[in-house]
Amino acid sequence: DAGVTQSPTHLIKTRGQQVTLRCSPISGHKSVSWYQQVLGQGPQFIFQYYEKEERGRGNFPDRFSARQFPNYSSELNVNALLLGDSALYLCASSLSGGPSVTEAFFGQGTRLTVV
Amino acid sequence: AQSVTQPDIHITVSEGASLELRCNYSYGATPYLFWYVQSPGQGLQLLLKYFSGDTLVQGIKGFEAEFKRSQSSFNLRKPSVHWSDAAEYFCAVAPGYNNNDMRFGAGTRLTVKP
Numbered sequence: 052d053a054g055v056t057q058s059p060t061h062l063i064k065t066r067g068q069q070v071t072l073r074c075s076p077i078s079g080h081k082s083v084s085w086y087q088q089v090l091g092q093g094p095q096f097i098f099q100y101y102e103k104e105e106r107g108r109g110n111f112p113d114r115f116s117a118r119q120f121p122n123y124s125s126e127l128n129v130n131a132l133l134l135g136d137s138a139l140y141l142c143a144s145s146l147s148g149g150p151s152v153t154e155a156f157f158g159q160g161t162r163l164t165v166v
Numbered sequence: 167a168q169s170v171t172q173p174d175i176h177i178t179v180s181e182g183a184s185l186e187l188r189c190n191y192s193y194g195a196t197p198y199l200f201w202y203v204q205s206p207g208q209g210l211q212l213l214l215k216y217f218s219g220d221t222l223v224q225g226i227k228g229f230e231a232e233f234k235r236s237q238s239s240f241n242l243r244k245p246s247v248h249w250s251d252a253a254e255y256f257c258a259v260a261p262g263y264n265n266n267d268m269r270f271g272a273g274t275r276l277t278v279k280p
């Protein structure tokens with residue numbers, strides 16, 4: 052079975068541009084979460100979506116937005132890119148996002164460089 | 167708000183030596199605790215997790231961790247380190263109702279000497 056897949060693996064953008072990152076969860080998983088990992092730091096929680104609804108949001112500006120599609124894949128959008136948005140963006144999927152606790156599986160990440 | 171502190175930024179051990187990585191958490195209720203490992207340029211792999219029950223949990227690759235509520239700690243241990251264990255290790259805490267909203271520590275980088 053395929054794991055969590057993210058695309059693209061790397062990309063370079065210019066300040067002020069917009070970027071869309073994509074994530075396909077493991078088959079059967081209905082919850083997707085997004086994390087930002089700046090070099091030398093631990094991942095920071097951005098969003099969680101479950102059954103196409105936002106279930107949680109971290110401390111990120113409104114320039115960051117996300118959505119989940121009927122097939123449970125997800126997109127993370129970042130507008131008006133800043134140099135500080137350069138990071139590894141990780142997607143994690145799990146069976147549920149509700150009261151039951153299930154393991155979260157991470158993708159390999161998308162390395163975003165803003166120049 | 168929950169938070170995690172990993173006091174050691176970088177640890178070096180000799181191959182075959184024992185290992186302990188420290189993790190302290192702050193959370194108002196019973197936390198769900200995790201240890202993840204990340205190799206360079208890779209995503210995160212779950213080593214082990216604690217939800218409830220026995221405070222000593224076994225994970226993959228020979229790792230174990232002990233939950234100590236009185237010390238707010240969840241330290242990771244391995245009796246004999248292998249060169250392939252060199253990586254970045256992250257401790258994380260999540261609220262009991264949603265394990266996807268995880269808060270991670272800053273990580274501990276492990277170097278293994280031959």
